Amino acid sequence: MTSTDAAATGHPKPPAALETELRHRAQVRGWLYVMLAVLIALVIVGGATRLTDSGLSITEWKPIHGVIPPIGEEQWQEEFAKYRQIPEYELVNKGMSLAEFKAIFWWEWAHRLLARGVGLVFALPLAFFWATGRLDPRLKLPLTGILALGGLQGFIGWWMVSSGLTERVDVSHYRLAVHLMMASFIFAACMWVARGIAPHGADLKPTARSDRVAGLLVLLVFVQIYLGALVAGLDAGLVFNEWPTMDNGFFPASQWDAALGWRNVLDTPAVVQFVHRTFAYVVWLAALAHAVAAWRWAPGSTHARRAVLLLVLVTMQAVLGIVTLLTYVPMGWALLHQAMALVVLGFAVAHWRGLKGPLPLSDGTPHRLEMVGVRD
Known part of the structure; x- marks a missing residue:
């Protein structure tokens, strides 16, 4: 058979x-x-x-x-x-x-x-x-x-x-x-x-689109890591070490180079920092919306708890970023911020994979938590 x-x-x-x-x-x-x-x-x-x-x-x-x-x-x-x-x-x-x-x-x-x-x-x-x-x-x-x-x-x-x-x-x-x-x-x-x-547990995903939203969150985290790498490569964390404002306002207009045009978002340190810190708000709001929706439709479920934990991790990472900026990027805080980015990414991927369900066993049966204690 x-x-x-x-x-x-x-x-x-x-x-x-x-x-x-x-x-x-x-x-x-x-x-x-x-x-x-x-x-x-x-x-x-x-x-x-x-x-x-x-x-x-x-x-x-x-x-x-x-x-x-x-x-x-x-x-x-x-x-x-x-x-x-x-x-x-x-x-x-x-x-x-x-x-x-x-x-x-x-x-x-x-x-x-x-x-x-x-x-x-x-x-x-x-x-x-x-x-x-x-x-x-x-x-x-x-x-x-x-x-x-x-x-x-x-x-x-x-x-x-x-x-x-x-x-x-x-x-x-x-x-x-x-x-x-x-x-x-x-x-x-x-x-x-x-x-x-x-x-995996037997919990159903909160909504039919929960796994797609979780996948979108993973994509957003990837984009934010990319922007963070540009900040590191340009030493952009060493300009305008203030929050929530920069350059005495919301946007560092004095640093915009008209000759570069849209390339300012990739090549001008102050603008790159602005994009990175602003996109962090996007990631946080997306994580918040996902957590609220998951808890609304499946309160107390494994997936809802993980969505909330993901929001907590994103919030912690945002706080680490702010501290790193305000303290002029000391090595300890900067490395902690970088390591935390991988923690957030890893948990986001794990959460997404959990919503997709486990790889079935070789006989086609689901791999469930209750199987952990199986014995002869």
Whole structure:
């Protein structure tokens, strides 16, 4: 009898086979949750690399032997000599000592090393689960795709760094945004797969459109993260450190460059900050409307509680953004704000996946919470 036949005739797997499948799902899910934590750590280190202006300290892309840092005075001097050839040294850090160079070098090296580690933490368990038959065949293509995106992310990272090695004194804020967006997409994809193989409650979604609204919220969070990356790339958080006004009003009109036209929203720091902080209101209002609707139509349900929690997380992120701005972007607050962005994204994706329902078991039966305690 096929899995489809079993589901159609109401004959699910025997308890022993069901328990094995549930155990394998729990193992894969646990691995993906570890991946989420490691990805947050990688983004935090990447943010610190940006805040300390360390991203251009390593001027070559060495995917394999770049794991080994300079050893001995001679190798350090060679590495420092390469850095002294780029515009950032000549125009910003001229006269920097070797000790000062080492301080920025270690941030970039740690970021690259952690990125390589993330690849191994993903690839090796994936190979193990695949080879031992623990991986649901329906997950093989999505997980292979995520692995491929991780490899592409390494290339995007170098593409970003290379933009600051010849004519600029920093990396392109557009390329920085692409780099962060790819990291965010990989993070969201891991969460989607993990929540898809998690047991779900039997609660119905509050309205027929709740899942589409939750998907829209995920899209809005992605847009806000992109805008935040532009702010970081332009150091736009260091202009008009006031709230709720800026430039003595609502909009920084004095900073508008008529020659740039609409490109001000992408290239003028004050305007980019305005767009980022204004779009935060849009995200918050959307989360509020979703929470109110969910609680109105399904009060006390799992989905309604999660909608409210999502609103709380969005509110916390907004407060962190305001604090970071008013305190002139200290590293601690800035990194917390960046990490919280991933937390909001991850929860939004998990909430959306919950409204879509779990991936059925191999025999077609729903994966419900009451199955957690199944035994022989």
